[in-house]
Amino acid sequence: MAEMKKHAGVYPAKGARDTTFWIRYRDAAGRQVNEKVGAASEGMTARKAAEARMARLVEVKQRGLKRSEPTAFDAFAAEWVATYPTRKGLKDSTAEDYESIIARHLRPEFGSTRLGVIDTQRVERYVARKQRDGFAPNTIHRHLNVLGLIFKSAVRQSLVQANPVSDAERPKVPDWQPRILTAAEIGATARAFTELAEDATGDEREWIEQARTVFVVAVGAWLRRGEVLGLRWRDVDLIDGVLHVRQTVTRGREETPKSRAGRRPFPLDPKLADELWQHRRRTRFQGDDERVFCHPQTGGVLDHKRYTKTLRLALTRARVENPESIRPFHDAGRHSGVTNAAAAGVPPMALKTLAGHADFSTTQRYIHVAGELFRDDAALAGARLWGSVTENCYGKDAEPVAAVTESRD
Structure with a gap:
């Protein structure tokens, strides 16, 4: 296999199963930013990473792009649940369900942990804990659906690079077996x-x-x-x-x-x-x-x-x-x-x-x-x-x- 061509400010990190690509640049405040832009398994290459770095440099120059301060999960989740249901036109009962899941389950679990620190393994530990506590698979799926929506918004706002819920293994839902009256x-x-x-x-x-x-x-x-x-x-x-x-x-x-x-x-x-x-x-x-x-x-x-x-x-x-x-x-x-x-x-x-x-x-x-x-x-x-x-x-x-x-x- 040919040696990967080097590009300035691009740093491939080779793991046991995959290679992830990071870029390094300075923001408008002069602070160094290390940003993960993707993995080889997702089609990322050194050339694409270099192009992503160049795009960031353009944003720094034209828009004054600055590195986002680390955001805690509980603060972001509170802001998300206060605005997302209204923006999407969801029913009050749906908004209340989201609020309940966040308040009773997600915030106690993830609390003040920074969004960028919560990875797929952390999400799967949450799933395992809920299973040990006797929660039904359908209930855990609802929790993960809300958590996934929260991180989808975080990705869109460039607060995290990827949604950790996307690749998390979910508990198998048993076949639907209602009690039907003859x-x-x-x-x-x-x-x-x-x-x-x-x-x-x-x-x-x-x-x-x-x-x-x-x-x-x-x-x-x-x-x-x-x-x-x-x-x-x-x-x-x-x-x-x-x-x-x-x-x-x-x-x-x-x-x-x-x-x-x-x-x-x-x-x-x-x-x-x-x-x-x-x-x-x-x-x-x-x-x-x-x-x-x-x-x-x-x-x-x-x-x-x-x-x-x-x-x-x-x-x-x-x-x-x-x-x-x-x-x-x-x-x-x-x-x-x-x-x-x-x-x-x-x-x-x-x-x-x-x-x-x-x-x-x-x-x-x-x-x-x-x-x-x-x-x-x-x-x-x-x-x-x-x-x-x-x-x-x-x-x-x-x-x-x-x-x-x-x-x-």
Whole structure:
């Protein structure tokens, strides 16, 4: 191999596996600067390093470039989280998540350490420590995502030469294995809600009847928790049979859905339309701007913790295994609804659109879980979940959907 040609102010550092290139120059204040410009494995050569050095000298002369003072991680992270979410137009809930990760995890770990000192090995030690502390792989991935964004900004501001998170090994995320309720379990749980309501009186009966409708709509319309909480009567067109997802409630605040795909119409089959009409007849909060599912006395945001307790009573009564392990709005709602729809033959692109998935890879996970071939008939989803779509789980005295529609005209 030919000897590397020497260039003034360029210093290659040969390691066991790679060669990194450094340049040396003086800034506008006359201070010596040693700057890493890249590695041979990244395509860097002595000639390219010399060109980079020449560019720096031009910046020194024309712009008065000065060496940046070492910046501590905690100071930079505090400035970043105060400005980045606003510049990117992120939701308040996302900004709060970033603040929490930085305050509770990243700042205690990296503190006043200079940004330039934090390398890939240091990041991987952080990962190992979190794994020993019992943090789930998905949680650690979220931490690294935020840390990576912080260093991406630092690279852009020339405070560091490379993002140490980019090459860090991440913990393997286990295969997605949600607890999906079968069609039989969904039907049994809906009937269990009805039985619990029949055994209750007064306000408790009113609450259980609403909780039952929450369950039916969450699983039947594939809604996220925030979408259930954010639903208002103006979003529900019972004449044309369409439910519009327009807002979501996160940490008690109303926001728009987390992606453009999340803002969507969902066609209601006759069963769901009837369930919602029966609920609107019972509730005292029927105005267009009032919440579909709410606190029974005040009309405020639905108490999702109370709903969880009531749902688990119904799951237990329906003899569903391990009800305590079932997440109320994920497993016993959206995930079960989408997966049963996939098994019923709803086409993949219809699944993606109706579920509000921004990325088709998310939809593919449900298809994989369903493990079925797909047929061209979206109406099969309602039939799979509820049996005959004209069957009314409220019992013989409830009005059929056709009669209800006529009474509203």
